[in-house]
Amino acid sequence: MSRYVEVLIIGCLTLLIALICVSCEEPEKEQTPYQFDLPSYFPSKLNVSDDNPMTVEGVRLGRHLFYDGRLSGRTDTDSMMCCATCHRQENSFDAGIDNPLFPGGFTHGLTGIRTNHVTMPLVNLVFNHNGYTWNGSLNGKNPVENMRCLEDMLWIVITAGDELCGDTNTVRALFQSLHEYSEMFEDAFGTSEVTVDRMGRAIAQFVNSIVSCDSKFDRYLKGEAVLTEEELLGYELFMTEEGGDCFHCHGGAANPLFTTNKYYNNGKDSVFTDENDRFKVTLREYDKGAYRAPSLRNLKYTAPYMHDGRYSTIDDVLDFYNSKVLNTPYTDVLMHHAPEGGVHLTPHEIAAIKSFLMTLTDESVITNEKYSNPW
Amino acid sequence: MKRKSLILLALSLIFVACKNNEESTQCNINVNFSFNVNRDSLERDSMKYVNDAGNKYMVTDLQMIVSKLQLVHSDGTTQVFDKSVHFVDLADTSTFTWTIEDVPIGIYNSIGFVFGLDSTMNVTGAYPDPPINEMIWPESLGGGYHYLKLNCKWLSDKELLPLNFHLGPEQMIDGSDTTVIDNSFIVTRISDFEISSKFENVFEVNVDINKWFGPTCIIDFDKIKGVWIMESHEIQEMARENGPNVFSMNKKTVK
Known part of the structure; x- marks a missing residue:
């Protein structure tokens, strides 16, 4: 028997013994994998660290x-x-x-x-x-x-x-x-x-x-709720370039997170003094004044709005997008209504968009006991 | 008995080792995307490009979907990887390579892929995961996904203006016509080549941004007001005409 085969066999035996020893150890407490119950239209790709599986x-x-x-x-x-x-x-x-x-x-x-x-x-x-x-x-x-x-x-x-x-x-x-x-x-x-x-x-x-994943809009997508005419008009405006054009940054039915989780300068300012904008991360000149587009789910509960909380109400936010957007070299290209200062919708249309946004309210997040204070 | 077991174990290991040396009947191919304007590599955020209409512009972002890689074998059969979808983002170089696994080795006559998604794949909600879910196309315009988001800024006489050159299926919503127009098309390279496990199989796709705007159909940002085109049947059609010239594909030999 050659020296090489001998070494190979001894190696295999050592491995075998080690495996037997491991299997004979006292079993650790087993953890129960955490399961999500998600609608079919929701993303299935979860951002869970490989070394920290949810249990x-x-x-x-x-x-x-x-x-x-x-x-x-x-x-x-x-x-x-x-x-x-x-x-x-x-x-x-x-x-x-x-x-x-x-x-x-x-x-x-x-x-x-x-x-x-x-x-x-x-x-x-x-x-x-x-x-x-x-x-x-x-x-x-x-x-x-x-x-x-x-x-x-x-x-x-x-x-x-x-x-x-x-x-x-x-x-x-x-x-x-x-x-x-x-x-x-x-x-x-x-x-x-x-x-x-x-x-x-x-x-x-x-x-x-x-x-x-249990707002009125979710139930609408599942065929369990009906949207009013005003809410449907609001959704239509939300999803069209010539309307509110919200969907490019905030998603829609096929992106039900209601955010792309990307970073945009939405034309609020012309001078950028915040040292913690997206530019700090990318060092890309055109990322000055850019911040993450937040999810619009439960907007009703998440005032004040924008990264610096400058707007106290949803009406303030809609008013900004309607007529107060600044067209600076840094304003994101997706804000293509910026040269006219905003989307310039009628009060009726703005009201419709607001009605639609309210369909994204998910009370289950607010009331679900499994998310509540256990003490 | 113990000795026999050890010999058996050793033989098994040798067998496994030998199997790995056998030539595989399948291998991977990589399709690498690169971006340029005319012959120069695209420089993001640089206001130095001029289209055929004379508009000066810069590119800030580009995302696109390619799908359904297809190979025509020398025996005449066509192999379509009908589940293959790839998202390319100018801001993320890791997306520049599209890997197709388990491609049968052999001699082929042509390779192609769909720019965008054809009507069988372009279904609203079919791709709920990021990043493709950021490409959603409004249901009122036919639904599904953007094939391309090419975001530029351009200089008009007076000011810097945005251009959202966004392509996708289009629904004629004016009047009673609700026909969905599929603007996807197939990019093809016709020339014999070998797919082999003996070398890396790399195809290079060059995307010439300027060719989206001409010369086949000259798109003048001034005339289209340079802003948004998703709801413009005319511009979507012009882009569809220009599209095939945007892409060129070559096989790279890597020994």
């Missing part, structure tokens, strides 16, 4: 963490802050203009520093493959290794001066000491060890579980 146990742990004010690393009532402080279920996981902590919906961190932008609603993020936040800085191509995916968000939020302004060691130690979490960590990750990485993974799983 029932992970989502449950994430939900508890999402609503736990001790995420700030502090336990006195005045210094508690968590994801749900700014992302409230009653506001479709946005801050909301009626937020008692943040007048006008303008959020700030524990130290009082205002966030760069107003919050974005945390709904249907599992279908978004184009970065997170208003400028998409949290994306898979970010050269900074821990600013690439939803799982990284917790670390950023804990340490940011305009958010929890804490430190990860304190937060980890605090949660390791909380007995009510031991079993949840064990169920979700196999052991009760608490790490900020695990916490971030669990919260990402919960956030990814928040789905809106």
Whole structure:
């Protein structure tokens, strides 16, 4: 027998023994894969990290963490802050203009520093493959290794001066000491060890579980509801270039997320002073003043509008698109009504578009117990 | 017994290793897209291009759909990869390569693909996942998907204006005519070539942006007001005439 075959056989035997040993180990607790119940017309390609598959146990742990004010690393009532402080279920996981902590919906961190932008609603993020936040800085191509995916968000939020302004060691130690979490960590990750990485993974799983697919418009698409004449006219205007021309950035029946998740300069300004626009991410000159087109689902609950919350009502937003759009070299080409200052629809047509937008209201997101505060 | 098992295991490994060395009957082909204006590589956001009508313009974005790669074999049979759909985005170079898997090796007479989606594939909601779902085409104009979104800015006498050169199926909604016009077409390269697992099979598709605007049908941005064309049957027809000249395809030999 040649030396080569001997080595090959010994190698195979070692592998065999290792496999037998592994299979004889005490089985870890099994996690239950999380299942979505989505309409047929919804995207099926989910943005779930390969190394953080969604499980029932992970989502449950994430939900508890999402609503736990001790995420700030502090336990006195005045210094508690968590994801749900700014992302409230009653506001479709946005801050909301009626937020008692943040007048006008303008959020700030524990130290009082205002966030760069107003919050974005945390709904249907599992279908978004184009970065997170208003400028998409949290994306898979970010050269900074821990600013690439939803799982990284917790670390950023804990340490940011305009958010929890804490430190990860304190937060980890605090949660390791909380007995009510031991079993949840064990169920979700196999052991009760608490790490900020695990916490971030669990919260990402919960956030990814928040789905809106039960608005009146969804029921219309499923043949379970009828739209009024005004709502149908609004949809027609929403979907036509010579009407409101909303669909290029905000989707429609065949893109029921009601956003492309892309970034556009929609002609609000002619001077750009915000250092956190899309330009910061791409360094492309024409991305100055560009921000993500937000989903129009649950628009009713997500005021104030635009990245800086400059508009308090939907009427203000529609008025802007109708007659106040600026045609600058930076205004996105898709804003092709910009040279005339807007789409110039009649009051009747504007009212119809608003009626249609209201069909995108999904109360199930607001009331669904599985997204609610478990404490 | 143990010795026999070990020999069996070793033989199995050798068998697997040998199988990998056999020549495959199928392989992958790559279709690589590149963009230019006349003979120069397209420079995004650069106001330096002039079309046949004399309009000065720049390209800010381009997205398009290609589909149904088809090969005509030397024995006369045609193989259509009827589920193949590819989205190309000027802003994302990773979309510039369209890989078709499991193509039978052999000698072929021609290769082609559909620009856009033909009527059998262009069904509203057929592609609910991003990025293709951003190409939706309004139901009132026939539904389905944009085949092309070519977004430009151009200089009129007075100012910088947007141009949304968007192509797709069109429904004649004026009057009673509700016929859907399918503006997709087939891009073909006719010339014998071999598909083999012995070398990389790469086809290069060059997309000449300027040819969308002429010379077959000269599209003057001034005359069309340079803004939107989705609802213009006339411009969609002109673009359909110009389209086949936009694409050229060559086989690249990579040993």
